[in-house]
Amino acid sequence: MKMLQIDIARCLGCHSCELACAVEHSRSKLLSEAINESPPPGYRVSVIGVDGAVGPLQCRHCDDAACVMVCPSGALVKSEEGPVFLNHALCVGCQLCVIACPFGVIYSDREGKAVIKCDLCRERLEREEDPACVTACPTKALRFIEPENVKE
Amino acid sequence: MKNTLTTHPEAGPRETLENAFSCGLETAWSRLEEQEPQCGFGTLGLCCRICRMGPCRIDPFGDGPKTGVCGATADIITARNLIRMIAAGSAAHSDHGRDIAHSLLIAARGEATDYTIKDEEKLKNIAGEIGIEVKGKDIRQLAEEVAEKLLAEFGRQDGELLFTKRAPEKRQKLWREEGLIPRGIDREIVEIMHRTLMGVDNDAENLIRQGVRASLGDGWGGSMIATELSDVLFKLPQPIRAQVNLGVLREDEVNIVVHGHEPTLSEIIVAAARDPELLKLAEEKGARGINLAGICCTANEILMRHGIPIAGNFLQQELAITTGAVELMLVDVQCIMPSLGSLCQCFHTKLVSTSPKARFPFAEHIEFKEEEALSIGRRIVRMAIENFPNRKKEKVSIPSKYISGVVAGFTPENVYQFLGGKYRGTYRPLNDAIISGRIRGAAGLVGCNNAQMGHDASHVQMARELIRHDVLVVATGCSAIGLAKAGLMQPESALKQAGRGLREVCEAVGLPPVLHLGSCVDCSRILVTLCNILKEGGLGDDLSDLPVAGAAPEWMSEKAVAIGFYFVASGVQTIISPSFPVEGADGTLELITRGLEKIVGAGFEFEDDPIKGAHLIIKHLDKKRAALKLAPMMYDLAPSALTLKNKDVEKKKR
Structure with missing residues (x-):
């Protein structure tokens, strides 16, 4: 299974990945319409700056995922293929996963009734396309690659 | 190749483009692919680089910043x-x-x-x-x-x-x-x-x-x-027949392409290219003559006044070079891609810049001065002729089947004569045709090509739908060239596509249903024409009363924004595609659509589908007709096949 690699040195902090993520998770999948959707689609990746370095951060899809362990309703599942998926219908919005996540990449949705998190763009993966944040990145700071190709 | 490469069938030779692609040459389309996806903040207009506290961005989804550092919303x-x-x-x-x-x-x-x-x-x-x-x-x-x-x-x-x-x-x-x-x-x-x-x-x-x-x-x-x-x-242009599209380049002649906007230079080149001494030199170099062709608005200027053929519009400037048959491309200002010079490196084509205001990579600069105009013009033509023997036969591929006839050169002044005859010029027949419901009204199609959209496709589809519904179309700039390439300015073939009322009027006075009014500065001719129509009487007492509209369906240059605004400010409703970069701001969007309408009696509408855009125009004209209490349309039309198709698609979506 491919994974996301972030090259912090290449990230210029343009936030393009955030926009692309929100559009991908909108109903219309069109930027001009997505901005007017209610509730707003929200993004699952955010560009953060730490000590002068800037980079996009989204779910790491941990093997031993804390969020999956604490989820009382079984909404969060570590799939066989690798990604940690959220079943929105099962989520009760208890926010335990938000607390448990060591990376802070699970967000409460706008209404506070459920959480949202990166699904690696499930629909795109099925079409064998890279996640939206990866294609949106103008500097290729985000790449979607096989683990064996990850350079140190 | 992606769908951004789609060109309208008559727009331009796909083969030339594919040829360029297979040779590994860059064009606007391939560079667009490199650029994609383009920045959403810029598309929505939500970034500001005016001061150095920025760059700032507004989050259109409302999670992040709502103002820039200075507090600008x-x-x-x-x-x-x-x-x-x-x-x-x-x-x-x-x-x-x-x-x-x-x-x-x-x-x-x-x-x-x-x-x-x-x-x-x-x-x-x-x-x-x-x-x-x-x-x-x-x-x-x-x-x-x-x-x-x-x-x-x-x-x-x-x-x-x-x-x-x-x-x-x-x-x-x-x-x-x-x-x-x-x-x-x-x-x-x-x-x-x-x-x-x-x-x-x-x-x-x-x-x-x-x-x-x-x-x-x-x-x-x-x-x-x-x-x-x-x-x-x-001189004032007069209606003139000519040819358009890349097929106007000649295999056995010295091809000089003039590209840019100001006619001061291109007029002189027209004269220099007819110089017997230079024609003789061309013959000595093995060419059968000197063939001048234009691109963009300088092309429109010399087409209107001399019938010089047009090689293409904005998106064809690179394609002209990839034919391998252009000895020299001469440029002045505006809409000239900085890529031309490096593209010329792959061919024998010489790129010559002439304006002190505009220099380009890999171009030879021969500065143009009005005081020495003809001698500079001759020098440039001579340079082209001397370059003819360097042409590499194996690289030449002129898409000769891409050529259409055009009647151009209409002006507010000569339309008088067309409508009323030589001795008693008048707009009366046009006004009467509008009042009686033969012609629904008029639409001005203007503006550029944009690599983000199918080349010329929106111009052509919109114009066809308009004339089908008895809307007289006037066009300038790259839009005019696009419509000419599609044969819409050739009365014989174009009138077949026009609605019955429009066809009757055009046949009676001898006009094509789509009129070429010139270059992009000649959009001012549209304003003058509208004033003349209004003065003729019977259609209200302000420009905003007239059943007319404007459209820039493939714009890219800031010049189109200026034109759009002076159209609207003059009372002419204007359809724009792609939208102005303001979509991320509800207040500004409201202001330039409904807000301006309250102030100047017209506003902007954004619509990417050219058929839907045409129907926005038709709806607007009908609204104006109703306000003027004009007769109902004489030959009203069943919904077009295209609109039906669109409706089907919508139904399926539901």
């Missing part, structure tokens, strides 16, 4: 950036006008002997109009006075631009009351730059109002001066 940011586009567009058109006025001045003073005053009648008319005594003056003295008075319009500080007097009384009064009449061409542009500086004007409506004022300084000032004085200096 999305509305302020988009309004500031939009009117800066107007400033750039107006500056470009107006600087072109200034250059033409300057050429007339030095020609009149005898400092540029290669130029003469070719249209004395028009000069006298203009002189009378702007309050210069005509009697007892020789033509050069008159030309000098006209040039001086119109040049003063650029630096004027107060009062009202002279040509705004051409607008109907009611419109002038509206502009005056709303504080929209431009005081000076340059002043309004400068004021935009001042107001949009960090910490000056921070009210979206106040900003947009200044944008409107500057754009009026373009349409009724800079652009109008460019058009009027070009006619004086190079």
